[in-house]
Structures are given as C-alpha cells and as structure tokens.
Amino acid sequence: MFSLSVNDHVMIAHSLPHEFFGPAQALHGATIAVEVTFTREELDEHRVVLDIGEALALLDEALTPLRYTNLDEHPDFAGRLSTSEAIAEYIGTDLSTSLADRPEIGITVHLRENPRAAVSYTVANRP
Amino acid sequence: MFSLSVNDHVMIAHSLPHEFFGPAQALHGATIAVEVTFTREELDEHRVVLDIGEALALLDEALTPLRYTNLDEHPDFAGRLSTSEAIAEYIGTDLSTSLADRPEIGITVHLRENPRAAVSYTVANRP
Amino acid sequence: MFSLSVNDHVMIAHSLPHEFFGPAQALHGATIAVEVTFTREELDEHRVVLDIGEALALLDEALTPLRYTNLDEHPDFAGRLSTSEAIAEYIGTDLSTSLADRPEIGITVHLRENPRAAVSYTVANRP
Amino acid sequence: MFSLSVNDHVMIAHSLPHEFFGPAQALHGATIAVEVTFTREELDEHRVVLDIGEALALLDEALTPLRYTNLDEHPDFAGRLSTSEAIAEYIGTDLSTSLADRPEIGITVHLRENPRAAVSYTVANRP
Amino acid sequence: MFSLSVNDHVMIAHSLPHEFFGPAQALHGATIAVEVTFTREELDEHRVVLDIGEALALLDEALTPLRYTNLDEHPDFAGRLSTSEAIAEYIGTDLSTSLADRPEIGITVHLRENPRAAVSYTVANRP
Amino acid sequence: MFSLSVNDHVMIAHSLPHEFFGPAQALHGATIAVEVTFTREELDEHRVVLDIGEALALLDEALTPLRYTNLDEHPDFAGRLSTSEAIAEYIGTDLSTSLADRPEIGITVHLRENPRAAVSYTVANRP
Numbered sequence: 001m002f003s004l005s006v007n008d009h010v011m012i013a014h015s016l017p018h019e020f021f022g023p024a025q026a027l028h029g030a031t032i033a034v035e036v037t038f039t040r041e042e043l044d045e046h047r048v049v050l051d052i053g054e055a056l057a058l059l060d061e062a063l064t065p066l067r068y069t070n071l072d073e074h075p076d077f078a079g080r081l082s083t084s085e086a087i088a089e090y091i092g093t094d095l096s097t098s099l100a101d102r103p104e105i106g107i108t109v110h111l112r113e114n115p116r117a118a119v120s121y122t123v124a125n126r127p
Numbered sequence: 128m129f130s131l132s133v134n135d136h137v138m139i140a141h142s143l144p145h146e147f148f149g150p151a152q153a154l155h156g157a158t159i160a161v162e163v164t165f166t167r168e169e170l171d172e173h174r175v176v177l178d179i180g181e182a183l184a185l186l187d188e189a190l191t192p193l194r195y196t197n198l199d200e201h202p203d204f205a206g207r208l209s210t211s212e213a214i215a216e217y218i219g220t221d222l223s224t225s226l227a228d229r230p231e232i233g234i235t236v237h238l239r240e241n242p243r244a245a246v247s248y249t250v251a252n253r254p
Numbered sequence: 255m256f257s258l259s260v261n262d263h264v265m266i267a268h269s270l271p272h273e274f275f276g277p278a279q280a281l282h283g284a285t286i287a288v289e290v291t292f293t294r295e296e297l298d299e300h301r302v303v304l305d306i307g308e309a310l311a312l313l314d315e316a317l318t319p320l321r322y323t324n325l326d327e328h329p330d331f332a333g334r335l336s337t338s339e340a341i342a343e344y345i346g347t348d349l350s351t352s353l354a355d356r357p358e359i360g361i362t363v364h365l366r367e368n369p370r371a372a373v374s375y376t377v378a379n380r381p
Numbered sequence: 382m383f384s385l386s387v388n389d390h391v392m393i394a395h396s397l398p399h400e401f402f403g404p405a406q407a408l409h410g411a412t413i414a415v416e417v418t419f420t421r422e423e424l425d426e427h428r429v430v431l432d433i434g435e436a437l438a439l440l441d442e443a444l445t446p447l448r449y450t451n452l453d454e455h456p457d458f459a460g461r462l463s464t465s466e467a468i469a470e471y472i473g474t475d476l477s478t479s480l481a482d483r484p485e486i487g488i489t490v491h492l493r494e495n496p497r498a499a500v501s502y503t504v505a506n507r508p
Numbered sequence: 509m510f511s512l513s514v515n516d517h518v519m520i521a522h523s524l525p526h527e528f529f530g531p532a533q534a535l536h537g538a539t540i541a542v543e544v545t546f547t548r549e550e551l552d553e554h555r556v557v558l559d560i561g562e563a564l565a566l567l568d569e570a571l572t573p574l575r576y577t578n579l580d581e582h583p584d585f586a587g588r589l590s591t592s593e594a595i596a597e598y599i600g601t602d603l604s605t606s607l608a609d610r611p612e613i614g615i616t617v618h619l620r621e622n623p624r625a626a627v628s629y630t631v632a633n634r635p
Numbered sequence: 636m637f638s639l640s641v642n643d644h645v646m647i648a649h650s651l652p653h654e655f656f657g658p659a660q661a662l663h664g665a666t667i668a669v670e671v672t673f674t675r676e677e678l679d680e681h682r683v684v685l686d687i688g689e690a691l692a693l694l695d696e697a698l699t700p701l702r703y704t705n706l707d708e709h710p711d712f713a714g715r716l717s718t719s720e721a722i723a724e725y726i727g728t729d730l731s732t733s734l735a736d737r738p739e740i741g742i743t744v745h746l747r748e749n750p751r752a753a754v755s756y757t758v759a760n761r762p
Contacts (some may be wrong), residue, residue, distance in 0.1 A: 001503040004464050008497075009368050013267035013283035013324070020173045022180060026320040029283010030139040030269035031368045043470075046401045047462045052498050053403065057324040070267070084364045085129050089170075114263050115750075116135075117179045122128040136749050139706070140664035142650035149434065155703040156648035156664010158749045195663040197648070204490045208428045214428050216424075241666045242623075242646050243389075244433045248382040258722050274554045276561065297724075300655045300730040301716045306752045307657065335555045337512050343551075350684075369496075369561045370516075376509040390622050394521035394537035396561070410521035410537010412622045439576040449536040451521070495517050495539045528681045530688060589682040593637050597678075624643075625687045630636040 002042075004049035006056050007035040010063050011014065012070035014082045020071040027072070030113045032061065032087065036095065039106035039127065084113045088121035096123045129169075129177035133183050134162040137190050141198035141209045157240045159214065161190065161220060166233035166254065177232065182210070189221040211240045215248035223250045256296075258303035261289040264317050267326035268336045269291065284367045286341065288317065290349060293360035294329070304359065316348040324371050338367045342375035352375045383423075385430035387437050388416040391444050395463045403415065411494045415444065417476060418435040420508065431486065433439035447484070462492035465494045469502035477504045512557035512581040514564050518571050522579035522590045535580070537623045540595065542571065544603060547614035547635065558613065570602040592621045596629035605632045620628075639684035641691050642670040644748065645653045645698050649706035649717045662707070665748045667699075667722065669698065671730060674741035685740065697729040719748045723756035 013029040024096045036059050065072070071082040091116060092109040099105055106127040112118040140156040143171040145179050154181045193201070203217060219236040226232055233254045239245040267283040290313050295302045320328070325336040330344060344362040353359055360381040366372040394410040417440050421430045425474060447455070450465040464494040480486055487508040493499040521537040544567050548557045574582070579590040584598060600617040608614055614635040620626040648664040665749045671694050701709070706717040711725060727744040734740055741762040747753040 001505075002469070004415075004466070005499045006497055009370075011282045011284050011368060013277075013281050018173060020178065023322040026263075026322045027267050027324045028264050028265045028283075031283075031285040033369055043466050045463075046399060047464045047467045049466060049500065051401065056497065068277040068280045070281045083174045084130070085170050085172075085176060088129070088175045114265060114282075115261075115287055116133055116183065118132045119176065120130040120132075120411040121374075124128075134750075136751075138442050138659075138749060139664050140662050145427060147432065150703040151646075153703045153736045154648050155646045156666075156704045157646050158664075160664040160750055189451075195658040195661045197662045197664075210428045212425075212430060213428045215383070217435070241646060242642075242668055243387055243437065243644075245386045246430065247384040251382075255759075256723070257755040258720070259755075261751045272554060274559065290527075297718075297720050300653060301718045301721045301753065303720060305655065310751065337555045339512070339551050339557060340555045342510070343726055369566065370514055372513045373557065374511040374513075378509075388623075390624075392532075392536045392538050392622060394535050400553075404576040405519075407576045408521050408578045409519045410539075411519050412539040414623055449531040449534045451535045452593075495516075495519060496519075496541055526681060528686065534699075562655065591638070591682045593678055593684060594682045624641055626640045627678070627684065628640075628689040632636075 001039060001048050003037050003039045004038040005035050005053055006052060006059055006061055007033065008056070008059050009033045010066045011069075012069055012071050014077070016081060018081065030084075031085070032066075033112040034091065035110040035112075036091075037108045037110065038105060039108070041127065042079075048068065055099065058095055058098050061098065061107065062091050084111050084117075084119040085121065087111060088119050091123045092123045096126065112124055128166060128177050130164050131165045131182055132162050132164040132184055133179060135183070135186050135190055137193045137195075138162045139193055139196055141196055141204070142164075143208060143210065145208065157211075159193075159211070159237040161186065161218065161239045162239075163218070164235045165187065165236065166235070167231060168254065185222055185225050186224065189218050211244075211246040212248065213240050214238060217245050219248045219250045223253065232243065255293060256303050257291050257293045258288050258306065258309055259291040260306060262310070262313050262317055263287045263289065264320045264322075265318050266320055266323055266325055268331070270335055270337065272335065278360055281324075283336075286312065286320075286338070288345065289364040289366075290345070291362045291364065293362070294358060295381065310349075312349055312352050316351065338365050338373040339375065341365060342373050346375045348376045350380065371376045382420060383430050384418050384420045385433065385436055386418040386431060387445055388414065389437070390414045391447045391449075393447055393450055393452055395458070397464065401463065408451075411465075414493040415440065415472065416491045416493075417472075418479070418489045418491065420483060421444050421481060422508065430463055439476055439479050440456050442479065442484075443472050461477070465492050465498075465500040466502065468492060473502045473504045477507065483485050509549060511545050511547045511559050512563055513543050513545040513561065514560060515541065515621065516564070516567050516571055517541045518576075520574055520575045520577055520579050522585070524591065526589065535578075538592075540574075540592070540632060541619045541620040543620075544599070545558055545616045545618065547616070548612060549635065566603055566606050569606065570599050573608060592619050592625075592627040593629065596627050597605065600629045600631045604634065636674060638672050639673045639687065639690055640672040641687060641694055641695050642668065642669050643691070645701045645703075647701055647706050649703055649712070650708050651716060651718065653716065659670055662705075665719075667701075667719070668747040669694065669726065670745045670747075671726070671758045672743045672745065674743070675739060676762065693730055693733050696733065697726050715762050719746050719754040720753075720756065722746060727756045727758045731761065 071077040107123040110120040198204040234250040237247040325331040361377040364374040454457040488504040526625040579585040618628040706712040742758040
C-alpha cells in the first residue's frame with residue numbers, strides 16, 4: 001500500500017447555530033489546514049501514486065469554492081451545519097468526483113481547524 | 128469513516144528498571160504529548176464525531192491522574208514497566224471506560240515522548 | 255537576556271474592506287495561533303521570567319474578548335482594518351496594560367494566521 | 382494494536398528523467414525526512430513494540446547507503462525512477478529484511494520530501 | 509516594531525567540495541524551507557508591514573532561479589561554496605534589491621535545510 | 636548578521652520545591668527540546684557560522700550531563716531551583732566555555748518544555 005499526501009489551506013467564516021456548539025454558535029472563523037492523502041495498492045507506470053502537481057491542482061480545485069467565504073451564505077452549506085467533519089466530507093466528495101475515472105485510488109481528507117483539534121474523512125466506496 | 132483528534136500533554140517522572148532500557152533505567156522524566164483520535168462510521172445528528180469540548184474534557188479527565196506525578200509511585204504503574212506503550216494503553220483503557228455507552232466510537236491514543244520517538248495504541252474490541 | 259513564550263489560539267471572522275486586500279475583502283475568518291514572548295534581563299527570585307501559569311492566564315485574558323467573534327462588529331475593531339498586524343498590536347497593548355507594574359518585562363506577540371503567513375508586534379516603550 | 386514511530390533524515394540528489402515530472406526532470410535534490418512506524422498486535426515482554434534504540438539503529442542502517450548520495454549513480458536506483466514512493470519502498474524492503482525473524486511486526490515508511498508533499502509505503506506480506 | 513513572515517521552499521542539488529564538509533563534499537541535495545521576515549517600525553496606511561500577496565510574490569521571484577537546480581552549475585554559485593548561509597545571503601540580497609525603494613523594511617531570511625539544522629541571514633544596511 | 640541553529644533533546648526528572656510552582660512542586664519530569672542558535676557578524680572562510688557537525692557535537696557535550704537524570708540529585712542543580720530558565724542558562728554557560736576562544740560567536744539557547752511553554756537564554760558578554 002502506497003500513499004501520497006499534499007496540503008493547502010482555506011480561511012472561512014461560519015457559525016454553528018445549535019446550542020450544542022456553545023460559543024461556536026456565534027459567527028466566527030477558521031483557518032482550515034487541509035491535508036489530502038491518496039492511497040493505491042500499486043504504483044503507476046511512473047512509480048508514483050499520483051503526480052504531485054496534479055494532486056495539488058485537484059486539491060486547489062476542491063478548495064477554490066471555499067476560499068475567503070462565509071459558509072453561512074455558501075450554496076453548499078447555507079442552512080446546514082458546516083462542522084469541520086462536514087467540510088471534510090464536502091472536500092472528499094469533490095475529490096472523489098474528480099477522480100471518478102480512477103476508482104483504485106483511496107482518498108482521506110484531514111482538516112486541522114486549530115492547534116488542538118483536527119478531523120478526517122475517508123471517502124466511502126473506495127479502497 | 129470519520130475521525131476527530133484532540134490533544135493535550137502531561138509531564139511525568141519515571142524509571143524503567145530493567146537492563147533492556149539502558150540509560151533509561153535511571154529516574155528521568157518526559158513531557159508526553161498526547162493526541163487522541165476518535166473514529167466513527169457515520170456522523171451523529173450534529174454532524175460531528177464527538178463534541179470537541181467533550182473530547183477535550185474526556186482527555187483531560189484521563190490525564191489528570193498522571194499530571195506532575197512520578198509513575199514509579201503511581202498506584203497504577205508502581206512495580207510495572209511504565210513504557211510509553213503502557214501509558215498509551217492506560218489512557219486508551221480509561222477513555223474506553225468513559226465511552227462505554229458509545230461502542231460505535233473507535234479510540235486511538237498517540238503519545239509523542241520526544242522529537243524522535245512516538246507510540247500509539249488502538250483500543251481493542253472497538254471498531 | 256531571558257525569555258518565556260506561551261501560546262493559545264482564537265477563531266475569528268472578519269473582512270478587510272479595502273481593494274488593497276483583494277479576495278480578503280470578503281467576510282472570511284481565521285484561526286489565529288498566538289505565541290507571546292516575555293523577556294527580562296535578569297530572572298526573578300524564583301529563577302523564572304514569569305510564572306508559566308500567570309503567563310497563560312494573562313494571555314487567556316487578552317484573548318477572551320476575541321474568542322468566537324466577528325471583528326467587523328467588535329467594539330475595538332469595527333470600522334478599522336483588523337489586519338493580523340493590528341490584532342497583534344491590540345493583544346500586545348492589552349498585555350502591556352496588565353503588566354504596567356512590571357516595566358522591566360518586554361513583550362512580543364507573534365500571530366500565525368495560516369501555514370504560510372505570520373506577523374509579530376513588539377510592544378513599544380519596553381525593553 | 383500498538384505502534385512505535387522513530388524518525389531520521391537523509392539529503393540526496395537525483396533527477397526524474399521523464400517528461401511526466403516536468404521541472405523535476407533536472408538534477409535537483411531533497412531532504413527526505415523519514416518516519417518509520419512499527420506495529421504489533423501485542424507488546425513484548427518489556428511492554429514495548431520494539432526497543433527505541435534498536436528501532437533508531439535499524440532506521441539508521443537502512444538510511445546509511447543513501448546519505449549524501451546522488452541517486453542517479455546509486456547502484457539500487459541508477460536507471461530507475463527514484464520517486465519518493467520508490468525510495469519509501471526501498472527503505473521498507475530493507476527494514477523488512479532486517480526484521481525477517483519478526484514477521485509479527487508491521488512496517489510503514491513515511492517520507493516527507495517538502496513542506497507540501499509526503500508519501501508512505503506499508504510493507505506487503507506483514508500485518 | 510512589527511514583522512511579517514512568509515514561507516516557501518526549493519529543492520536543489522549541490523556539493524561542498526572542501527574537506528571541511530566531510531561527507532557533504534559529495535554531490536547530494538536539500539529541500540530548503542525558506543521563511544522570510546520583513547520588519548518595520550510602523551505599519552503602512554493599510555495597517556500592514558507589507559501585503560502578504562506581494563511578500564509571497566517577492567519570495568517566489570527570489571527563489572525561482574533556484575528551483576530544481578544543481579547549484580554546482582548555477583551561474584551565481586558555480587565555483588563558490590553554496591552553504592546554507594551563502595544561499596540565505598543570496599536570497600536576502602535579491603529581496604533587498606527588490607525592496608530598494610523601501611529602505612525602511614528590514615529583511616531576515618531563515619532557511620531550514622533539515623530537521624536538525626537551520627541558518628539565517630539579516631540583510632545589512634537595513635533596520 | 637548570520638545564525639546557525641541546531642537541536643537535540645534530553646529527558647529529565649525534577650521537582651520545583653517552592654509553593655510558587657503549585658503542582659510542579661511534586662517530582663515530575665520533562666522532555667526538554669533544545670535549539671541553540673549561534674550568531675556571527677561575518678561568515679568564516681568556509682562561508683559558515685560554524686560547522687554543523689561541530690555545532691551538534693558541542694550541543695551533545697553540553698547535554699550529556701543532563702541525559703536521563705534527576706536534577707534534584709544533579710551536582711549542578713541539587714538545592715537550587717531547576718526551572719527551564721535555569722537549565723537554559725546552564726547550557727548556555729557550558730557552550731560559552733566551549734567557545735571561549737571564539738568570542739565573536741553569540742549564543743542563544745531555546746528550550747521547549749511542553750507544547751505550550753518555552754524559554755530562552757542569550758549568553759551575556761557576547762555579541
């Protein structure tokens with residue numbers, strides 16, 4: 001089993017309007033440091049999991065709709081809880097669509113939202 | 128598959144009194160940086176693995192008996208080897224008890240004892 | 255010359271409404287990882303720069319008004335550009351007031367707003 | 382399941398002579414930060430996965446043939462693409478040979494080649 | 509005093525052909541993680557030290573001639589010792605030229621060449 | 636102005652027997668991650684601040700008397716408060732003695748005792 005991980009970040013505003021979230025119910029924000037790990041059983045003909053440049057481009061594409069946005073008004077999050085877990089799932093789903101023609105590649109999205117908390121999502125229906 | 132990771136640290140003294148451990152047989156100490164990862168197949172109704180505040184509180188509770196202690200005299204370690212692996216198992220077992228009513232949550236405890244060495248323990252009998 | 259550094263973080267929303275800031279003109283947010291460094295020529299009678307617990311408490315006090323806020327509506331930032339540099343100056347000024355009775359302690363506030371950019375402010379009129 | 386991770390680094394030159402690699406076709410180099418994770422179902426009689434000193438020595442042994450080399454002229458890489466994935470596989474295979482008498486230990490090699498990209502290889506035919 | 513720091517990296521090959529450098533005399537390579545810190549006494553009219561985008565662009569410009577190169581054949585290093593200190597000075601001098609019209613900005617270049625060693629250069633004749 | 640930084644760590648036990656230190660009065664321990672920064676106005680004839688190998692050896696020599704020890708019984712700390720600041724001063728003084736013949740080199744010792752607190756000491760009577 002091989003993996004390739006690349007990273008990037010986005011800076012977003014959002015609120016989590018449910019008493020469950022305590023002070024995070026208020027409008028606040030986060031720098032979300034994203035690391036995506038692509039996995040494969042065997043390397044391809046160039047002895048890589050994926051080209052690093054392509055991996056970074058795929059991640060950039062997935063993050064572009066989120067850059068400098070207020071998720072409370074974002075078409076894909078408005079009216080839904082934009083927890084870090086939900087954002088990870090959103091990014092993973094987008095990457096999975098981009099890699100629809102390569103089902104042999106597994107995808108895990110890891111998000112660090114602050115120095116003390118991070119989440120991850122491994123895309124379902126992939127290895 | 129989703130995960131949430133939170134972290135904290137404790138500062139302990141201990142010795143590893145068996146020749147296997149070379150210079151670490153002497154009384155010394157460690158800052159143990161702990162990261163716990165909680166995993167779940169599906170998010171709960173608030174779209175999270177676990178509330179971050181609850182996760183940090185559970186970890187704090189598990190670490191409190193270890194803070195500023197000499198493990199050589201700690202009731203749970205005295206007379207037993209308090210290797211990092213054993214400390215990870217101790218913390219994981221404690222967290223597993225705290226989450227006895229939520230068996231769907233997996234638990235992995237990761238301990239960094241110095242810049243060049245770290246250990247982990249994944250609780251048995253959980254996903 | 256001695257120093258003590260402690261750290262914490264806040265998660266804020268804000269916008270930078272001037273064309274100079276390009277896409278950051280939109281409402282977005284940031285996790286701001288703050289490290290404060292206190293400096294002193296000589297240690298005190300307990301051989302420390304400052305008690306770590308007191309240093310963490312001073313920092314917590316300075317950050318509390320910023321936690322989970324939208325700076326665009328914060329009394330100290332509304333109508334003014336809340337750049338990272340301005341936030342660093344705000345925190346440093348607050349810490350300097352708290353340490354008004356100890357002018358021998360220098361104060362530098364370091365803020366990391368994302369993995370690729372950080373700022374700092376050293377309080378004026380202190381060593 | 383338990384794990385122990387230790388780390389070290391090597392500084393190598395190489396080229397990736399295939400148009401697939403764009404600018405990395407030219408002779409360049411990398412600091413490769415290596416972290417190896419050893420896994421085991423149960424701890425041994427000293428309550429460890431492996432002695433940290435032995436783990437660091439095994440890693441040092443595996444890295445020695447790579448230190449301060451040009452992989453383009455290295456007997457094990459000349460004429461083959463020395464991608465990070467291939468280097469991870471090389472190191473993992475070497476460690477697996479060293480641990481041939483302990484098949485119960487799993488081995489994963491993680492290489493960071495720069496702040497934005499990392500790869501890993503989990504040795505096949507081990508747990 | 510305020511500062512802004514931004515970072516990037518380059519991957520280069522080189523040799524240090526003098527017995528003083530021991531095994532680093534051989535052709536090898538390095539990932540050089542560069543952090544540049546710009547300092548200013550007072551913020552500008554936008555309450556920043558420098559625009560982050562401009563800072564990243566200046567750094568990218570300074571690093572472009574080094575990306576994926578063999579310094580032994582680089583016009584600015586061939587026949588001279590390309591130590592990390594010398595590379596830091598080269599980058600700092602380039603940035604200083606780019607900022608010739610803003611002499612009020614101090615410049616420090618920090619290079620990490622591996623997890624255990626880093627160097628810095630503060631440009632002379634600036635604050 | 637140039638600098639070279641190298642790092643290492645030690646694992647020690649100690650207590651801070653004065654009510655000022657609260658729970659740290661008890662015997663506990665720490666992993667102390669040490670980074671030493673050597674500074675010089677001009678590079679030497681090999682275009683370095685100091686040879687990295689020599690710098691690491693000097694640091695190792697300074698740390699050897701502390702490795703795996705209980706500072707409460709260490710000849711240089713017994714009966715005195717072994718705060719992180721005091722340990723930094725001890726290491727800096729030792730390095731300064733080792734570099735007595737090179738007074739043009741400045742020395743700063745930076746110690747991280749846990750993820751949230753660090754101290755530093757810059758040796759007096761040096762640049």
